[in-house]
Amino acid sequence: MSTKSVADPTRVSESTGEPFLVVDDLTVKFPTADGLVSAVSNLSYSIDMGQTLGIVGESGSGKSVSSMAVLGLHDAKRTQMSGSIRVGGMEIIGLSETRLRRVRGNQVAMIFQDALAALHPFYRVGGQISEAYLAHHPDASSRDARKKAVSLLDRVGIPQPDRRVDDYPHQFSGGMRQRAMIAMALANDPRLLIADEPTTALDVTVQAQILDLLQELQRDFGSAIIMVTHDLGVIAEMADDVLVMYAGRAVEYGTTKSILSKPQMPYTWGLLESIPEMDTDPEIRLLPIPGLPPSLLSPPKGCAFHPRCRFTGEVEGDLCFTELPPLDPAPDGSGHLIRCHLHDPAETLSRDNALKSEV
Amino acid sequence: MFGYLVRRLLSAMLVIFVTSILVFTLFFYGPSDPGLTLCEKSGRCTPERAALIDKALGFDDPVTTQYAIYVKGVFAGRTINIGGSAINCPRPCFGISYTTRQPVSQILSQRIPATVSIALGGALIFFPLGLLLGVLAARKRGSATDRMLVGSSLVLSSIPYYLVALLAYLYLVLIWGVAPTTAYTPITHNPVAWFTGLLLPWLVLGITNSTAYARFGRGSMVDSLSEDYVRTAKAKGLTQRKVLIKHGLRAAIVPVLTIFGLDLATLLAGTVFTEQIFGIQGIGREALQAIGDQNFPVISATVLLAAVLVVAANVAVDVMYSVIDPRVRLS
Numbered sequence: 001m002s003t004k005s006v007a008d009p010t011r012v013s014e015s016t017g018e019p020f021l022v023v024d025d026l027t028v029k030f031p032t033a034d035g036l037v038s039a040v041s042n043l044s045y046s047i048d049m050g051q052t053l054g055i056v057g058e059s060g061s062g063k064s065v066s067s068m069a070v071l072g073l074h075d076a077k078r079t080q081m082s083g084s085i086r087v088g089g090m091e092i093i094g095l096s097e098t099r100l101r102r103v104r105g106n107q108v109a110m111i112f113q114d115a116l117a118a119l120h121p122f123y124r125v126g127g128q129i130s131e132a133y134l135a136h137h138p139d140a141s142s143r144d145a146r147k148k149a150v151s152l153l154d155r156v157g158i159p160q161p162d163r164r165v166d167d168y169p170h171q172f173s174g175g176m177r178q179r180a181m182i183a184m185a186l187a188n189d190p191r192l193l194i195a196d197e198p199t200t201a202l203d204v205t206v207q208a209q210i211l212d213l214l215q216e217l218q219r220d221f222g223s224a225i226i227m228v229t230h231d232l233g234v235i236a237e238m239a240d241d242v243l244v245m246y247a248g249r250a251v252e253y254g255t256t257k258s259i260l261s262k263p264q265m266p267y268t269w270g271l272l273e274s275i276p277e278m279d280t281d282p283e284i285r286l287l288p289i290p291g292l293p294p295s296l297l298s299p300p301k302g303c304a305f306h307p308r309c310r311f312t313g314e315v316e317g318d319l320c321f322t323e324l325p326p327l328d329p330a331p332d333g334s335g336h337l338i339r340c341h342l343h344d345p346a347e348t349l350s351r352d353n354a355l356k357s358e359v
Numbered sequence: 360m361f362g363y364l365v366r367r368l369l370s371a372m373l374v375i376f377v378t379s380i381l382v383f384t385l386f387f388y389g390p391s392d393p394g395l396t397l398c399e400k401s402g403r404c405t406p407e408r409a410a411l412i413d414k415a416l417g418f419d420d421p422v423t424t425q426y427a428i429y430v431k432g433v434f435a436g437r438t439i440n441i442g443g444s445a446i447n448c449p450r451p452c453f454g455i456s457y458t459t460r461q462p463v464s465q466i467l468s469q470r471i472p473a474t475v476s477i478a479l480g481g482a483l484i485f486f487p488l489g490l491l492l493g494v495l496a497a498r499k500r501g502s503a504t505d506r507m508l509v510g511s512s513l514v515l516s517s518i519p520y521y522l523v524a525l526l527a528y529l530y531l532v533l534i535w536g537v538a539p540t541t542a543y544t545p546i547t548h549n550p551v552a553w554f555t556g557l558l559l560p561w562l563v564l565g566i567t568n569s570t571a572y573a574r575f576g577r578g579s580m581v582d583s584l585s586e587d588y589v590r591t592a593k594a595k596g597l598t599q600r601k602v603l604i605k606h607g608l609r610a611a612i613v614p615v616l617t618i619f620g621l622d623l624a625t626l627l628a629g630t631v632f633t634e635q636i637f638g639i640q641g642i643g644r645e646a647l648q649a650i651g652d653q654n655f656p657v658i659s660a661t662v663l664l665a666a667v668l669v670v671a672a673n674v675a676v677d678v679m680y681s682v683i684d685p686r687v688r689l690s
Contacts, residue, residue, distance in 0.1 A: 071594055078501075097599065105596035112594075117587035121686055122609055132595040168685045184595070 018089060019046040020224050021070065021108075021192055026083035026093075028065055028074065028248075037296045039065040041248045042083070047241070049191065052218065052225040054239030054256065056232060056271065058293045062248035063228045067194045069093075070226075071108055072100040087192065106136045109190035113197035115177035119169040125180045126150070126165030132187040152183035156213060175206035182213065186221075193218075194226045199234065211237055232275055236260055244268050247294045247304035250327055254336020264330040264338040264345040266309050303341060311348055315341040360681070363689035367677070371670040378666040382659045383429065387422040391653045394418045397457050415441050429454065453663070454656030456649075463660045466645065473543040474641035476553070477560050477633055478626035484565025486619055489572020493615075494608060496573065497580035509577065512570035520567055524636045527563045541637035560637045564630065568622070576615050583611040613683055617676050624672035628665035 028040040040062040047053045055063045068074060070085055072092050085092040087108055092100070112118035120128060129152055130145030137145070146165065153161035156179040169177055178198060185193060195214065199207040211234065218225055227238050235242055235256060242259045244252040244267065252265045263269050270289035291308040294300050302321045306312050312320040319325075319341045327339045332346040342348050386393075394413035398404040413419050416439070417428060431437065436450035446455055446462070453463040496508040515523075531538035538559045544552035583589065584607050592606040629643030642661060649657035681687045 073590065073594060101596045101598065103596070104594055110591075110594045112587060112591060114587065118591045120588040120592070120606055120610075122684055131597065135596045135598075170686050184591075187595075 018086065019048045020088055022046045022086045024084040026066060026069060026085060027081065028069055029080040030078065035297050038299065039248055039296055043250055045243050045250065045253065047224045047226065049224050050222045051241065052227055052239045054227045054229060054235035054242045055245060056229060056235055056242060057245035058230060060293050060296065061245040063245050064196055067196060067226055067228050070194060071104050071110055105132050106188045107190055108192045108194065109185035109188065111181050111185045111193060111195040111198045113200045115181040116169065118181060119177060121169060124166050124168055125172065129184045129187055132184050136188045148187065152186055153180065156183045174202055175209065178202060178210055186217065189221060190223060192224045196228045232271060247299050248296060249304065249339065251305065251339045252336065258334050258336045262334045262346060264334065265340045266311055267305050269349060311342060314348060360689050367674045371674065374670050375663060375666050379663055382662050383426050384422065386655050393457065393653055393655055396653045453660040456657055457654045458652050463656045466657065467642065467660055467664065470640060470642045470645045472545060473639050474630055474643060475627060476557055477564065477630045477639065477641060478623065480557055480561040481564030481568065481626065482623050484561055485568035485572055488565060489569035490576045490615065492569065492573035493576020494580050494603065496577040497584060498603060500581055508573060512573045515567060516570040521632045521636065523567050524563050524632055527559065528636055531559060541639065543639045560633050560639065564633055572615065575618060576611065579611040579614050580607060583607050586610065613680065616679055620672040620676035621669065624668040628668050629661065
């Protein structure tokens with residue numbers, strides 16, 4: 001299957017050798033009382049140092065599950081994983097807990113959404129940051145760790161960091177908590193930052209500040225960032241590459257510019273159509289994607305998107321209902337990968353748009 | 360914090376005051392006749408004699424007068440005339456025992472050390488043991504170890520405690536003789552005898568009570584391990600032990616402590632079965648005996664002691680909360 005190919009046409013960097021993170025044919029399944037949940041299926045992507053990859057999708061599309069797999073955060077006993085995740089050339093899948101521990105928070109760090117829940121309510125913010133530092137600098141003194149915590153809080157823009165370091169998370173505002181979360185992730189100068197919906201719980205101005213901060217830090221540290229989000233606005237601002245996920249699979253993958261300007265898969269069109277734009281007529285109603293995300297216990301046969309797709313009639317036969325489309329380069333040569341049976345998606349889309357503007 | 364403690368202390372005093380009135384009233388209007396009981400105990404009882412006792416102990420007085428005398432005795436002490444002899448009852452005077460004519464406060468202070476020894480020793484076993492088993496089961500959730508721990512804890516806790524204690528005494532002490540005979544020796548007297556005499560009661564009380572803590576601790580731990588902050592701790596690269604203990608258990612222990620506080624208070628107020636079965640003279644046994652003898656001063660004093668302990672345990676748990684969880688402000 002084409003998802004197995006690591007040769008990735010969207011790679012911007014001309015680095016020799018392998019990108020820093022390579023996810024190859026990753027499949028993650030959770031056995032539950034109701035049956036096997038296929039959270040992620042045959043997912044492949046890669047990311048270079050200094051680059052930002054946005055992973056977009058609805059809840060349950062597998063975006064968080066796949067990024068947590070990079071840190072080996074899934075319970076090995078309760079999860080079935082196959083494929084390969086290589087961080088700096090090291091295979092993560094099947095790695096022992098002790099070795100995983102050395103990767104977590106060190107080479108790869110994670111910024112979680114909802115910092116109020118993700119920070120421990122009983123410990124001081126500074127203590128939680130220095131704990132992350134000490135976990136990978138066992139020889140450092142607690143005074144060094146505290147200094148590090150103060151400088152990190154300063155770096156992420158917390159005022160009076162030498163005083164706020166002794167605050168508890170509940171004494172911080174929402175934006176400050178998210179900054180503290182970022183400071184904690186930066187404690188060991190990670191080469192890859194995974195930000196799981198880092199701005200979802202924040203208001204728009206704070207959201208913009210946090211995104212600016214992440215970009216600034218990326219410039220300074222040259223780290224790679226994976227931005228997991230359902231917000232295409234965040235993607236447009238941050239990401240070099242975009243991976244659109246649906247029902248645990250990649251359905252569209254390419255450079256941000258290419259995907260946002262020439263989306264080639266009906267699901268991505270739906271995502272783009274559901275965002276309000278400043279310059280459109282306020283009378284025009286937003287078009288939500290009809291239906292619900294599919295159950296991962298028994299995903300639809302064929303293309304998982306077919307129950308919600310308006311264009312299944314344009315595909316000859318019942319391909320959409322019987323056969324999973326491969327993730328192949330888009331037929332119009334725009335350079336990104338799509339998973340769709342449509343013969344010429346670009347043409348279908350423009351025809352559809354023309355039809356809509358006539359109404 | 361200080362204001363909080365003062366307010367809690369005042370409300371505690373109110374609770375104790377109301378309890379004492381309730382107990383007093385219940386006895387006054389209850390079906391018992393302490394004067395007659397005392398009279399019958401003394402052997403030749405004539406109606407005149409009974410009337411004499413009633414008069415001497417003030418049973419003829421209105422309940423308010425009796426209560427006033429009682430309260431005055433608690434704060435100032437009093438002298439009680441009975442059977443022609445005057446018994447000095449120093450403060451805090453809760454009256455004298457109808458059977459032994461000893462001041463109740465003196466009896467209780469003799470009995471308290473045994474009960475405290477049993478309760479604290481047992482708690483020292485069941486709290487850590489239960490929590491340990493709970494953490495173990497939570498960590499291996501769904502595994503055979505988990506099922507075995509939960510199952511055996513359910514089986515053990517569904518057997519009545521007195522049966523477990525009786526069988527343990529019967530087999531371990533009387534039939535097999537593997538456990539030392541149980542008895543209470545003051546620790547100041549002979550620490551070794553104190554320890555060996557209480558070893559079996561501690562073990563029986565500790566192990567049976569630990570089952571509830573194992574199940575409760577497991578539930579609380581399972582909840583806390585699924586919290587986002589535990590995932591954060593793991594993602595930081597902390598060792599599994601740190602994730603489990605420092606981040607998981609610290610949060611899981613809070614609800615368990617609430618139950619522990621109240622359990623401990625109840626135990627300190629008298630470990631009736633343990634004392635009765637293992638033949639240890641503590642508060643629980645004293646109260647049991649007093650109820651059989653209609654020995655009102657002793658009963659009311661033990662009830663008051665229980666009220667004080669429960670109120671104190673509640674305050675202690677609240678203070679502990681504020682120490683563990685910085686979000687809790689006592690006010």
